[in-house]
Amino acid sequence: MARGGGGAVVIGSLFSWIADPAHWSGSDGILNRLLEHLWYSVLAMVLALVIALPLGLYIGHTGRLRWLVTATNAARAVPTLGLLFAFALWLGPSLRGDLAFLVPATIVLVLLAVPPLLAGTYAGVEAVDPAARDAARGVGMTGWQVLRQVELPCALPLVMSGVRTAALQVVATATIAALIGLGGLGRLLVDGIAFGDYPQAAAGALLVAVLAVLLEGLLALLQRRLVSPGLGGGRGAVGGSRNDDDAAAAEANARMPVGPGGMAGGNS
Amino acid sequence: MDWLAANWRTVLDLGLSHLYLAGVPLLVGLALSLPLGWAAKRWRGSYPAVVTSTGLLYTIPSLALFVIMPLVLGTKILDPVNVVVAMTIYTVALLARTVADGLLSVPDHVEQAATAMGYRGLRRLFGVELPLAVPVIAAGLRVAAVSNVSIVSIASVVGVSQLGNLLVDGYRRIIWGELLTGIVATMLLALVLDLVIVAVSRGLTPWRAAAGARS
Numbered sequence: 336m337a338r339g340g341g342g343a344v345v346i347g348s349l350f351s352w353i354a355d356p357a358h359w360s361g362s363d364g365i366l367n368r369l370l371e372h373l374w375y376s377v378l379a380m381v382l383a384l385v386i387a388l389p390l391g392l393y394i395g396h397t398g399r400l401r402w403l404v405t406a407t408n409a410a411r412a413v414p415t416l417g418l419l420f421a422f423a424l425w426l427g428p429s430l431r432g433d434l435a436f437l438v439p440a441t442i443v444l445v446l447l448a449v450p451p452l453l454a455g456t457y458a459g460v461e462a463v464d465p466a467a468r469d470a471a472r473g474v475g476m477t478g479w480q481v482l483r484q485v486e487l488p489c490a491l492p493l494v495m496s497g498v499r500t501a502a503l504q505v506v507a508t509a510t511i512a513a514l515i516g517l518g519g520l521g522r523l524l525v526d527g528i529a530f531g532d533y534p535q536a537a538a539g540a541l542l543v544a545v546l547a548v549l550l551e552g553l554l555a556l557l558q559r560r561l562v563s564p565g566l567g568g569g570r571g572a573v574g575g576s577r578n579d580d581d582a583a584a585a586e587a588n589a590r591m592p593v594g595p596g597g598m599a600g601g602n603s
Numbered sequence: 604m605d606w607l608a609a610n611w612r613t614v615l616d617l618g619l620s621h622l623y624l625a626g627v628p629l630l631v632g633l634a635l636s637l638p639l640g641w642a643a644k645r646w647r648g649s650y651p652a653v654v655t656s657t658g659l660l661y662t663i664p665s666l667a668l669f670v671i672m673p674l675v676l677g678t679k680i681l682d683p684v685n686v687v688v689a690m691t692i693y694t695v696a697l698l699a700r701t702v703a704d705g706l707l708s709v710p711d712h713v714e715q716a717a718t719a720m721g722y723r724g725l726r727r728l729f730g731v732e733l734p735l736a737v738p739v740i741a742a743g744l745r746v747a748a749v750s751n752v753s754i755v756s757i758a759s760v761v762g763v764s765q766l767g768n769l770l771v772d773g774y775r776r777i778i779w780g781e782l783l784t785g786i787v788a789t790m791l792l793a794l795v796l797d798l799v800i801v802a803v804s805r806g807l808t809p810w811r812a813a814a815g816a817r818s
Contacts, residue, residue: 346674412749412793414756416767417786420774424782507664511757515774524666528761533673533680540670544663551662 345533349541352534363522365542372519372546375437375509379444380502386445387452388494394453395460395490396482404457407450415508418443423515436516440509447508448501455497459490488563495558502554503547510543520546606780614769618788621765624686624758625751626796631687632694633744639695640702641728654700661696665689665754669761686758693754694747701743705736734807741804745797752793756785766792 352358359365394400422439430438463486471485487494513521520543527536607614643653663671672678672685709732717731756767769785772778805812 349674412753412790414753414767414770414786414789416756416759417770417782417789420770420782421786424774424777424779503662503664507666510664510666511760514760514771521666524670525760528670528680536670536680537674540667543667544671547662547664547667548659551659 345537348534349537352538353541358538365520365523365538368518368520368522369542369546372506372509372521372543375440375444375512375517375519376502376505379441379448379505379509380498382441383445383448383452383501383505384498387449387497388456391453391456391494391497392460392482392487392490395457396478396486401457404454407453410446411450415443415447416511416514418446419508419512419515427515436512440512440515440517443512444505444508447504451500451504452494452497455493455495455500456490459493459497460486462493463489489566491562492558492566495554495561499551499554499558502550506543506547506550606778607784610781610784614766614784614788617764617766617768618792621752621755621767621789621792622796624683624763624765625690625748625755625792628687628690628694629744629748629751629796632691632698632747633740635691635695636698636702637733639699640704640706643699643703644706650703653703657696657699660692665693665757666760668692669758681762683758683763685761686755686763690751690755694751697747697750698740698743702736702740705739705743706732708739709735737804737807738811741800745800748796748800749793752789752796756789 353365361367390400390403394404419440422443423436426439426442427435460482467485467489468481471481476484509517509519510521510524513519513525520539523539524536524543525539527533527539639653639657643650668689669685670680672689673680673682676685676688678684713735714727714732717727722731755765756770758765759767759771766785766789769781769788773780773782773785
């Protein structure tokens with residue numbers, strides 16, 4: 336197993352590992368691993384959005400099926416590592432080639448991305464000012480128009496924080512999915528640890544961390560572009576004047592899987 | 604079930620290590636978050652900086668953080684200290700904001716009343732503001748506890764023993780009983796920590812139960 340000690344020497348070998356052009360090209364090179372990582376993540380996010388967005392809008396708009404949000408939140412206690420292994424053991428043997436890794440890993444990534452997306456969308460629609468909803472109905476909008484033109488834009492800050500939470504969770508878990516044979520940047524990490532090649536493992540770790548931080552920054556920018564300036568970014572009940580209601584708001588906020596800033600309870 | 608009957612002692616030992624690796628960072632992280640959150644409230648301008656910088660730390664995937672830790676600390680990669688420090692970082696990342704929000708949620712008129720009654724500085728913080736912020740802080744602590752318990756299981760990959768070992772070993776040797784025991788035991792531990800936090804929070808805020816009974 337690799338040694339970590341020796342500070343500067345190790346950091347030097349880490350950077351010389353990354354700087355080596357031979358480590359960038361080829362099917363197990365950094366570039367290809369990065370593309371794989373992005374592909375798995377995008378695939379899972381698209382699938383999760385297709386499931387969670389309509390469902391969250393439906394729950395928020397109609398108020399039905401609320402237990403579903405609670406149930407998916409409770410599922411956060413399941414260890415992601417166990418979920419990955421269980422699906423790989425269960426589905427892997429009946430699948431051929433790359434699908435034996437890709438299918439179980441994608442299922443788990445989608446399962447982990449759905450709860451924050453669902454909670455964000457539901458909470459976003461739920462939190463729309465009833466006066467705005469009534470006004471929209473008052474000017475003669477149909478239920479569908481209210482949803483599309485009023486509720487969705489107003490819900491966007493919370494929907495986007497759900498997206499940010501889910502995206503980080505997916506990128507982080509895709510790293511661990513290297514343990515069940517998936518490609519991506521996690522390969523550098525997991526193989527580095529397995530073969531006692533600490534510079535490679537540390538290089539993989541650094542690349543994954545940089546990817547996650549860049550992604551978070553990018554999504555934060557996207558959120559700023561997408562959200563109507565009139566909504567003030569939806570920064571929750573912090574600052575300004577304080578009254579008794581804020582205590583309840585802050586408590587609900589802390590309990591929410593997605594904070595208004597996009598930070599959340601569910602890393603892996 | 605057969606597997607559990609034959610190995611319950613191992614499960615218990617690993618569960619205790621798991622509790623240690625998830626619980627100690629929770630307490631240390633809380634202790635570090637209190638001054639951070641207080642500072643974010645005291646100097647309101649620093650609130651965005653505290654929230655953003657701690658939030659950014661939470662975005663680093665755990666396996667990556669476990670592997671990077673030896674570079675920062677100069678420890679060996681197998682050292683459990685890496686996991687404890689990494690988990691403390693995650694806890695602070697979640698709690699600094701919660702503590703700030705909790706302290707900010709104390710109504711102005713309550714603070715003014717406390718000041719008028721002679722509560723000042725630290726005495727007001729510990730005697731009035733923090734107790735009133737307990738529900739908010741406890742809510743954040745519950746999220747951090749569940750998150751910590753789940754993340755710690757990944758430390759098996761860097762050779763630090765806890766319940767995650769059952770997951771890795773159960774998968775490698777295809778022992779379903781071991782894998783499922785690992786999953787259920789991890790969830791149980793998260794549940795127990797959650798219940799403890801709820802109980803302590805209730806004990807610290809007796810007036811909430813009284814208010815609930817009255818209304």
